[in-house]
Amino acid sequence: MKLRPTPVALATVPIAFVGYFFVYPMVTVLLNALTGEAAGGGNPMLTALERPSLVGILWFTTWQAVASTALTLALGLPAAYVFARYQFPGRRTLLAATVVPFVLPTVVTGTAFLALLGPGGPLGVDLRRSVPAILLAHVFANYAVVVRTVATAWEQLDRRVEEAAQTLGANRLRTLIGVTLPLLAPAIASAASIVFLFTFTSFGIILILGGIGLATLEVEIWRQATALLDLGVAAALAVIQLVGVTIALVLYGRTQRRRAVQLVAAPADQRHRPRGRAWLLVGGNLAVAAALIGLPVGMLVVRSVQGSGGWGLTNYAGLATRATDSGLFVAPIEAIANSLRFALVATLIAVMVGMVAAVVVASRSPVARGLDTLVMLPLGTSAVTLGFGFLIALDAPIDLRTSPWLIPIAHALVAVPFVVRSALPVLRRIQQRLRDAAATLGASPRRVFLEVDGPLVGRAVAVGAGFAFAVSLGEFGATSFIARPDAPTLPIAIYRLISRPGEVLFGRAMALAVILMVLTTVAAMAIERLRPGGGGEF
C-alpha cells in the first residue's frame, strides 16, 4: 500500500489551487487596499474600527447568523429524523426538492418572500422589511443543508444502539439526549458550520428583506466598495469578516475531533412505514417543509405562467428569442447552455481538487486539519473582495482576468468544500481491515484499490459532483463580476431581466427561475440515486 503518494505530496494539489485562486488574490487585494488611504484620508483599518456603526454591524451580523442557524436546526433536525427513519411516498423527490432554495438567486428568493410576506400575500401579515423575514428566508435557503447532512448521519446510526439504551431502561427522551444526539453531534456541527458561514456572510437577503440601515459585514463591504468607492474601508471590513469566519471554522474543527468515535456501519436500510402516532410526526414535518419551501417556490411557478393576457406559457416561449425586447444580448435560453457548460467545468475542477483534498483530510497527516480549514474559507468570504482580488492578482503569467475560465474556477472554489464534505465520511469508513483482508486473500495492491476503494470512492465522487454542479448553477456574486454580457449564466440572466421595467421581462425572469429550479431538482435527484448506503455529510 506504499504505492500511493504521501498525503503531504497530495496536499500540494488543493493547496496550489486554493493558494493561487483564493489566498493570493485575497492577500493582494487586502494588502493593496489596506496600505492605501481610506477615501476620507487616514488609515483604512483604523477608519473602519473607529466607525461608530461597526459595533452594531458586527453584533447584528453575528446574532442573526446564530439565530438563523438555531432556527434552521430547530426545523431541520426533526425533518432529518423523519427522512432518515421513515419510508413514505414521494420521499426521494421531496428530499431532492429541498435543495432548490439553496441555488435560487437571492433576488428571486427576495421577490418570492416579499410577495408572500406582504399584506396581499397568503399569510395576511406584513412582515416585509423585518428581521423575522430575514430569518425565515435564511431557514428557507439552508433547510436542505441541515436536513440532508443530519439525515445521512442518522441513517448510518444503528437503531440497535438506541434500542439497547431503551432496553436498559432509558425513556425515549433520555435516549435522544443521552445517546442519539451525542452520536449525531459531528454531523449537526458540520451542518451548523455551513449554515453559519452562509448566514454570517449573507448579502442579498439582508438587502432585500431587511429595513433601512440593517447591514451585515458583507452588505457593508459591498456598500463601501461599490456605492462609496472606499476600497480601503471595504478591505478592512473584509479582514474583520475573515477573522470571524476563521474563528467559526476553528470551533467547528474542534467538534470534528470527536469523530474518532465512529460507529460501525449500520444495516443498509432501517426505514419503515410510519404507523399510528408516527404519522403525526411525519405529517407535521412534511407540512413544515411544504410551507417553508412549497409556498415561495409555488409563488414563483404561479408568477411564471401569469401574464396580462391570463394564464399561459408565453413567458417560456419568449425565452427563445433575442428580439429587440429580450432585455439581454442573447436569447435568454442561451443562459441555460452557458450555465450547464460552466457547471460541468466547475464540477470537474471541484471534484479533482476536492477529492485529493478529502483524501488528505481523511488521513492522519499533520496537514489534514489545516487543509480542511483552508478549503472551507472561500465559502465564508466576501465575493466582492475576491472578485477585486482576481482583477489585481491574476494578470500574470497568464492574464486570466477577463478569461471565461475564471467563472468555473470561481465556482469550483465554492464547490470544493462540498466535495470534501461529501467524500470524507466514505473515505474515513473504508476500513484498513477490509484492505488487509483482501490482500491476505491474495489480491494485488492494484486489485485492492479497484475492488475495495474504487466502488466506494466512485459513489462519493458522484455525490460531491452533484453538489458542485448545483453550487455552480446557483452562484451569483462572483459571476456577476466576471460574466460577459453575451454569455450570461442563468442567475445573471434572471437578474438582468428582473432589473428592467416591463411585465414581459418580469414574467420571463420568473420562467427562467423555474427552469433553474427544475435543473437543480433533476441534478439533486441524480445525486439521490447515487447516494451510497452511508452517503456524505450532505
Place this chain on the structure above:
Amino acid sequence: MSPRTILVSVVALAALVIGCGGEDGTDATTATTTATTPTQETVPTTITLLTHDSFLLSETTLASFTEQTGITVELLAGGDAGAMLNQAILTRDNPIADVLFGVDNTFLTRALGEDLFVPYESPALDRVDDGLELDPDHRVTPVDYGDVCVNYDKAALAAAGVEPPETLDDLVDPRYRGMLVVEDPATSSPGLAFLLGTVSAYGDGNGGWRTFWEELSANDVLVTAGWEEAYNGAFSGASDTGDRPLVVSYASSPPAEVFFAETPPEEAPTGSMTAGCFRQIEFAGILRGTDHEAEAGQLIDFMLSDTFQEDIPLNMFVFPVVDGVALPEVFVEHAAPVDEPLTLPPDEIDANRERWIQEWTDLLR
C-alpha cells in the same frame, strides 16, 4: 445506471461540451460583431469595452461598427456602475479594457480624480448640448442621459380620487399619504439620484432637504433596498402584489411599460412627474494605458453616431445626447419630456455623498 456509467457519461458529456465551446469566450462575443468582413483596407483589431450590467444594444449595432472600421468590440460587464468603476481603478496599471462606458455624473469626480482616462475630443461633440459636457478637458464624453422621476399608477390614483402629483412639495401632502415608495440611497442608484434631486431642490443648509424628508417620512413613505423591490414589488402600476401607486423610477419607465407589455396598450398605464427629476448623464472614456488609442477614439465617435444614438432608447431606456436623433415612436408618445431637470455639480456630490447618505439613514431609520 451504475455510478460508474454516470461518471463516464458525465466526463464524456463534459468533454463534448467543452470541446464545442472551447473558444467560447471569444466565440460568443465576436459572433455578434464579426459576422461581416471589413470593407475597408484596415488592419483587423479587437478592442474591449468595459461597461456595467445595464448596458444593452441591438445585435446589428456593434456589427455595423465592425463593418465600417474593421474593429471588433469585445464586451466586459463589471457588475453595477460602482463595481465597474472599481474594476477600472484597480486595473489602472494594466487595464483590462480600452474604453469604459457608463460612469455617470455621481461618480465622475472620483473617476477623473483617479486619472483613468486620456483626453479625446470627438468631432461629433458639436451636435451635443454643451450642458451635458461636464468635463472641459474631454477626458469623458457624454453618451446618454436619463431622468430619475416619481412615476404614478394612473388607475390607482383615479380609484383613490386624487390627481397625479406634480411637484416634490405635493409628495408631502396628506392626499398622497402612504402612497410613495423610494429606494435606499445607500444601496440603490436611482435612490441616490432622488436624494441628490431633493438636495438640489431644497438645498443643504439648515433644514433644507432634511425637512422635506422628515415630512415625507411623516407622510408614510416606504423605503426598499433596490429598484427591483420598489418597482416590481411595491409599486401597484407594475404588479398585482404592489400596493403603492407612487414610485421613484425613470422618466422612461412609462414607455417601457408600453413596449414590454404582452399586448401594448393605447395609453401607458403609468405616468411620470416632469418636475423634481434628477438628471443622470452617462459618459464614455478612453482608458489610460490602452494600446489602441486611435481605435478607441473611433468607438467614442461611433457612440455619438446616429446608428448608436438611435439604438439607445429601446435598449437602455435612456435618452440620446445628440441633438436631432429621432426618438422611437413609443418614446415620443409615452415619455413626458423633462424640461428643467435637477442637477448638482459632480464635485459637490463627491464631497458630500457619504455624509448625505448617513444623514438620510439617520432620518429615515
